[in-house]
Amino acid sequence: MIGYSSPAMSEGAVSDETSLWRSLLALRRQDGARPRPALPPGAPVAEAALLELYLPFAERRRRPYAVAHLGQSLDGRIATAAGASRWVTGEEDLLHTHRMRALADAILVGAGTVRHDDPQLTVRRCSGDHPARVVIDCERRLGAEYRVFQDGAAPTLVLAAADRARPGERLGEAEIVPLPRGADGLAPHDIRQALAARGLDFLFIEGGGITVSRFLVAGALDRLQLTVAPIILGSGRPSLSLPEIVEPHQGMRPRLRRFPLGEDVLYECIFHD
Numbered sequence: 001m002i003g004y005s006s007p008a009m010s011e012g013a014v015s016d017e018t019s020l021w022r023s024l025l026a027l028r029r030q031d032g033a034r035p036r037p038a039l040p041p042g043a044p045v046a047e048a049a050l051l052e053l054y055l056p057f058a059e060r061r062r063r064p065y066a067v068a069h070l071g072q073s074l075d076g077r078i079a080t081a082a083g084a085s086r087w088v089t090g091e092e093d094l095l096h097t098h099r100m101r102a103l104a105d106a107i108l109v110g111a112g113t114v115r116h117d118d119p120q121l122t123v124r125r126c127s128g129d130h131p132a133r134v135v136i137d138c139e140r141r142l143g144a145e146y147r148v149f150q151d152g153a154a155p156t157l158v159l160a161a162a163d164r165a166r167p168g169e170r171l172g173e174a175e176i177v178p179l180p181r182g183a184d185g186l187a188p189h190d191i192r193q194a195l196a197a198r199g200l201d202f203l204f205i206e207g208g209g210i211t212v213s214r215f216l217v218a219g220a221l222d223r224l225q226l227t228v229a230p231i232i233l234g235s236g237r238p239s240l241s242l243p244e245i246v247e248p249h250q251g252m253r254p255r256l257r258r259f260p261l262g263e264d265v266l267y268e269c270i271f272h273d
């Protein structure tokens, strides 16, 4: 049991992990007007970790922010070669992704993830509102039958090359958003700009590997979360695929935060605060 400052609670009130989460959500949704939750010395490790992990995302920034996440095996695979990814990482990482969704203004995935997983992209494992859902389908290969385009659970956008879309066009319940076609599909910075123009400032990019890699290569990620599960798949779809380097020292060596999530470990690379 812990105590922390929140206007929703009376002076000296004590709380648990669930209330702490609600307080983080309130901080996020109220434009930073609430005081940040604080833990007393000796608070349980679980609550301290919760606060440390999510406070940077609950506190609003004055600029758009993009965080990507992938759950991968020890050998850097996010799915089998057939595209099965349920589940590479464990329950705690699944809860983590739902918490990140609840803090985000929008979740973004690539067309491959919709094709293979038919995900709902809603908040179900924790309390919180569903963010907007964004699918990159530059060439308009996806049909309207997928759940994100049918269930109406949250505003849903499909980002497509302008030459493949008409303004105002819909795919099921989703709105098609035309963007300029670049040399390599849609430019991640254009995507971020288009979403920010709609008030979708905090973007959580949930995969897959191709989509996250393109954002990383473009320098369009503020943080990258890689949850590593103690499993070796030996083959399958890769996590990150970046342009080749010659020497190990040419690799990226970002500032890191590290959190145990059950048997998995979450590594968070910080590119920009």
Ligand SMILES: NC(=O)c1ccc[n+]([C@@H]2O[C@H](COP(=O)([O-])OP(=O)(O)OC[C@H]3O[C@@H](n4cnc5c(N)ncnc54)[C@H](OP(=O)(O)O)[C@@H]3O)[C@@H](O)[C@H]2O)c1
Pocket: 069, 070, 071, 072, 077, 078, 079, 080, 082, 083, 084, 085, 086, 088, 109, 110, 111, 112, 113, 114, 116, 117, 136, 137, 138, 139, 141, 184, 185, 186, 187, 188, 206, 207, 208, 209, 210, 211, 212, 214, 237
């Ligand atoms: N373990 C995890 O954390 C995790 C998370 C998500 C997904 N998955 C798994 O990963 C697999 C899917 O991942 P993936 O890497 O193969 O595909 P993906 O990243 O989901 O989708 C890639 C596709 O999206 C489109 N796309 C993405 N960014 C684009 C851009 N900037 N411009 C234009 N088009 C863009 C392209 O579609 P077109 O080629 O059609 O143009 C591209 O081929 C599935 O098996 C899924 O189950 C695992």
